[in-house]
Amino acid sequence: MEEMRESVNIVVVGHVDHGKSTLIGRILYDTNTLSEGAIEKVKKLSAEKGKSFEYAYLLDAFEEEQQQGITIDTTQLQFATQKRDYVIIDAPGHKEFLKNMISGAANAEVAFLMVDASEGIQEQSRRHGYILSLLGIEKVYVVINKMDLVAYSEERYEQIQQDFNEFLYNLNIFPIRYIPISAFLGENVVEKSDKMPWYKYDSILETMDSITKEEGVKNMPLRFPIQDVYKFDHRRIIAGRIESGSIHVGDEILISPTNKVTKVKSIEYWAEKDKGDMATAGMSVGITVEDEFFNKRGEIISLKKDAPITGNLFNANIFWMGKSDLVKNKSYKLKLGTQEVECEIFSINRVIDASTLETLDDSSAVHKSDVAEVTIKTKQMIGFDEFKNIRNTGRFVIVDELNVSGGGIISGIDSSLQNRELTTKSTNLAPRKRLVSRKDREQKYQQTGKVIWISGLPGCGKNEIAVKVEKKLFDLGKKVYYLDSANIRFGLSSDLTFTEADAHEQTRRLAEVASLFADSGMITIVTSVSKFKQDREYARHIIGEQKYIEIFVEATEEVCRKRNPKGVFEDSDAHLFYEKAEYPVVTLYIDEAEFNSDKKAEAILSLIQEK
Amino acid sequence: MDHLDRLEAQSIYILREAYKHFGKLGMLWSVGKDSTVMLWLAKKAFFGHCPFPFIHVDTTYKIPEMIEFRDRMAKEHNMDLIVEINREALEQGMGPEQGRLICCKALKTEGLHRVVKNYGFEGLILGIRRDEEGSRSKERVFSERNAESEWDYTDQPPELWDQFKTDFKKGNHIRVHPILHWNEIDIWEYIKRENIPLVDLYFAKDGKRYRSLGCAPCTNPIESTATCIDDIIEELKNTKESERSGRAQDQEASHAMQKLRKEGYM
Numbered sequence: 012m013e014e015m016r017e018s019v020n021i022v023v024v025g026h027v028d029h030g031k032s033t034l035i036g037r038i039l040y041d042t043n044t045l046s047e048g049a050i051e052k053v054k055k056l057s058a059e060k061g062k063s064f065e066y067a068y069l070l071d072a073f074e075e076e077q078q079q080g081i082t083i084d085t086t087q088l089q090f091a092t093q094k095r096d097y098v099i100i101d102a103p104g105h106k107e108f109l110k111n112m113i114s115g116a117a118n119a120e121v122a123f124l125m126v127d128a129s130e131g132i133q134e135q136s137r138r139h140g141y142i143l144s145l146l147g148i149e150k151v152y153v154v155i156n157k158m159d160l161v162a163y164s165e166e167r168y169e170q171i172q173q174d175f176n177e178f179l180y181n182l183n184i185f186p187i188r189y190i191p192i193s194a195f196l197g198e199n200v201v202e203k204s205d206k207m208p209w210y211k212y213d214s215i216l217e218t219m220d221s222i223t224k225e226e227g228v229k230n231m232p233l234r235f236p237i238q239d240v241y242k243f244d245h246r247r248i249i250a251g252r253i254e255s256g257s258i259h260v261g262d263e264i265l266i267s268p269t270n271k272v273t274k275v276k277s278i279e280y281w282a283e284k285d286k287g288d289m290a291t292a293g294m295s296v297g298i299t300v301e302d303e304f305f306n307k308r309g310e311i312i313s314l315k316k317d318a319p320i321t322g323n324l325f326n327a328n329i330f331w332m333g334k335s336d337l338v339k340n341k342s343y344k345l346k347l348g349t350q351e352v353e354c355e356i357f358s359i360n361r362v363i364d365a366s367t368l369e370t371l372d373d374s375s376a377v378h379k380s381d382v383a384e385v386t387i388k389t390k391q392m393i394g395f396d397e398f399k400n401i402r403n404t405g406r407f408v409i410v411d412e413l414n415v416s417g418g419g420i421i422s423g424i425d426s427s428l429q430n431r432e433l434t435t436k437s438t439n440l441a442p443r444k445r446l447v448s449r450k451d452r453e454q455k456y457q458q459t460g461k462v463i464w465i466s467g468l469p470g471c472g473k474n475e476i477a478v479k480v481e482k483k484l485f486d487l488g489k490k491v492y493y494l495d496s497a498n499i500r501f502g503l504s505s506d507l508t509f510t511e512a513d514a515h516e517q518t519r520r521l522a523e524v525a526s527l528f529a530d531s532g533m534i535t536i537v538t539s540v541s542k543f544k545q546d547r548e549y550a551r552h553i554i555g556e557q558k559y560i561e562i563f564v565e566a567t568e569e570v571c572r573k574r575n576p577k578g579v580f581e582d583s584d585a586h587l588f589y590e591k592a593e594y595p596v597v598t599l600y601i602d603e604a605e606f607n608s609d610k611k612a613e614a615i616l617s618l619i620q621e622k
Numbered sequence: 623m624d625h626l627d628r629l630e631a632q633s634i635y636i637l638r639e640a641y642k643h644f645g646k647l648g649m650l651w652s653v654g655k656d657s658t659v660m661l662w663l664a665k666k667a668f669f670g671h672c673p674f675p676f677i678h679v680d681t682t683y684k685i686p687e688m689i690e691f692r693d694r695m696a697k698e699h700n701m702d703l704i705v706e707i708n709r710e711a712l713e714q715g716m717g718p719e720q721g722r723l724i725c726c727k728a729l730k731t732e733g734l735h736r737v738v739k740n741y742g743f744e745g746l747i748l749g750i751r752r753d754e755e756g757s758r759s760k761e762r763v764f765s766e767r768n769a770e771s772e773w774d775y776t777d778q779p780p781e782l783w784d785q786f787k788t789d790f791k792k793g794n795h796i797r798v799h800p801i802l803h804w805n806e807i808d809i810w811e812y813i814k815r816e817n818i819p820l821v822d823l824y825f826a827k828d829g830k831r832y833r834s835l836g837c838a839p840c841t842n843p844i845e846s847t848a849t850c851i852d853d854i855i856e857e858l859k860n861t862k863e864s865e866r867s868g869r870a871q872d873q874e875a876s877h878a879m880q881k882l883r884k885e886g887y888m
């Protein structure tokens with residue numbers, strides 16, 4: 012069998028003139044990659060400019076670049092070693108060409124960050140380091156170049172390593188190695204240099220060949236953003252690329268953010284050789300589904316058990332490359348996967364000078380080349396992930412006017428603000444990045460926060476059951492709290508009466524409070540008449556289906572009247588009417604006034620234990 | 623997924639992005655190996671359909687076998703083919719004897735520009751690759767051209783995470799490059815794997831074959847004994863000649879190609 016071809020993308024970044032182009036030129040030269048024509052051209056050019064041989068000309072293809080001796084735009088070149096293929100990406104070092112550096116580096120799996128041994132760490136060395144961390148490039152090597160200018164000094168090497176580590180560790184970049192070289196003289200480029208016997212590790216090229224390629228996304232949750240829907244013939248094909256995970260014919264799939272569920276009917280193909288009943292991350296495919304409801308570009312297909320977050324608010328770390336500043340109260344376009352939505356900057360939480368890590372005093376705007384922590388609000392609900400969990404659906408770009416002007420990665424959003432559309436009248440909010448997540452709490456407390464929503468007509472006995480449930484759970488060592496809707500009316504809801512509109516508002520407040528309690532890890536018991544199904548659906552929406560357990564205490568009219576003689580049925584004549592839910596809920600029947608609340612509480616306990 | 627699968631999936635993604643974003647979209651089809659690979663990729667991307675026209679800028683100086691192959695493929699694949707000939711320039715006597723770069727500009731660059739104007743294309747798909755030549759190695763996947771088809775390569779937009787330039791001024795157009803990331807050997811390995819039909823000129827006859835195809839007066843065959851794809855791949859692995867060394871317009875003064883391309887050449 013033929014050996015599998017493999018290709019690794021490596022970007023070379025660093026401050027201007029630290030030798031990026033020279034290193035790449037040297038590698039291409041030494042691996043016999045260059046055509047004779049190309050070498051001749053560079054020899055001629057170098058001679059014209061009175062230089063011996065300028066390796067940089069091999070990459071700086073534009074006339075302007077060669078004349079001014081700078082790299083303006085990123086270049087991608089290919090070469091091969093005995094082992095495999097490489098795409099090597101040259102990135103410009105000037106601050107003003109940061110957008111081109113980012114365009115180059117975003118394609119890389121590995122980065123070589125160049126530092127001039129005599130000049131030491133400079134502004135762009137640090138800024139590029141920061142950008143690498145935002146791009147999520149974890150495999151970073153620092154290359155200390157021009158060792159010939161410092162007499163191949165080990166001391167100098169150690170010094171730079173120490174200084175730079177201090178900075179990079181703060182960004183969660185842990186360089187795999189610092190490699191001392193002289194790009195121009197070829198020391199430690201292809202073979203180990205005898206000028207630096209104190210350096211015990213591999214040369215640049217040996218290092219490259221030792222890098223293992225990451226192939227992890229296949230085993231992650233399925234993310235299949237819809238790119239387009241085709242109807243060229245009888246088939247209605249949903250086309251797109253699988254960003255992570257895999258998909259099979261017959262899979263039950265969820266479409267976010269609409270929350271529709273269906274099954275994969277087929278995976279389509281044109282060439283006979285592409286026929287199959289599964290597809291994995293990286294593949295551009297087309298599927299048909301069993302229920303042909305309307306779907307459109309931007310929606311994300313996942314498996315039901317591992318859906319992306321949906322919401323319209325999230326925190327992000329961004330870098331800005333726009334000509335005009337990034338500001339609040341302005342409409343931008345956000346592109347995340349195949350989604351394109353209007354968005355605005357809800358708050359700028361911190362603006363950072365990427366070359367010093369210092370927080371800038373002025374956080375009213377983000378200037379070109381700065382990085383920032385912001386909260387973004389989109390006009391519609393979108394599906395996304397935290398970047399640390401799934402990369403491709405956890406990053407986005409921001410378009411200002413006609414230009415891609417910024418990029419960012421999603422650091423998350425408080426779980427109490429997920430899975431629903433948020434609106435607010437205040438413009439001065441900033442949902443902070445938290446250090447304790449719901450998952451953390453769950454692990455610590457050994458329980459999952461949830462809301463047990465007990466509804467039923469006045470007099471049905473729900474309060475009696477609720478206090479028992481609270482006590483039993485408490486005795487079991489659980490963290491539990493009973494939110495009595497009647498008590499809330501004395502405080503939080505003292506402004507509300509019993510009209511239908513106020514009853515609706517009361518449900519909203521109760522649900523919001525309960526949702527926060529559940530988010531804090533608490534098992535939260537709520538009692539509320541909430542006899543209109545619309546109200547309970549609303550509560551379920553606010554709290555989130557995963558956390559919401561609805562229980563209906565159904566008592567006969569006789570029981571209710573007997574247990575609630577004063578009859579707080581002020582809102583209408585149809586006081587004994589209860590509108591049942593359209594989804595299955597647990598119902599507890601009460602047919603005698605002196606019922607055993609202990610037994611009913613036990614029933615609820617066994618129910619939530621299973622959950 | 624192997625190497626070719628990854629290249630293919632990325633190209634298909636790009637083609638679908640182009641189709642989604644541009645109402646008026648066309649694919650340049652030079653009849654050569656690269657653009658024929660693109661035709662194949664389009665058929666895969668759109669499940670056997672070609673939902674946009676193919677454009678052939680014909681200088682009338684093309685090698686005759688190319689035109690024959692063009693017309694045969696167009697029929698077989700039911701392609702919507704636009705053939706553009708800059709008749710005005712030809713009537714005024716334009717030809718390679720006027721100077722190669724002048725001729726290229728008039729018959730190819732101008733021809734291309736006219737198609738864009740006449741049909742109002744917003745997106746034009748081209749089969750250039752980064753490994754072909756210096757200015758192409760710096761290209762973006764979605765690359766904007768102004769109303770005069772000119773390229774401002776000193777201020778290219780950022781391009782990251784497959785978020786391409788899809789917003790642009792009316793009257794401008796976007797050049798879409800779906801196989802920018804392929805190299806010459808990738809192309810041949812893919813042609814072999816997918817069994818893609820090709821014009822015979824690529825295979826050696828009487829000790830010569832064409833490595834790159836263009837106009838007859840300005841394209842020279844290379845010395846070669848490669849009569850099948852495997853031979854060609856073997857030959858390429860061992861050569862130090864550049865792919866386009868047989869193409870006269872690339873060999874003119876330094877940066878000739880950059881200048882041609884700045885003015886709108888492919």
Ligand SMILES: Nc1nc2c(ncn2[C@@H]2O[C@H](COP(=O)(O)OP(=O)(O)O)[C@@H](O)[C@H]2O)c(=O)[nH]1
Nearest residue numbers: 027028029030031032033067157193194195196
């Ligand atoms: N002495 C010495 N000079 C070098 C070395 N590497 C690069 N240079 C020179 O440093 C200058 C800038 O290099 P270049 O590759 O253009 O830097 P870039 O801006 O990072 O791409 C050029 O004049 C190189 O010849 C080295 O190892 N030693």
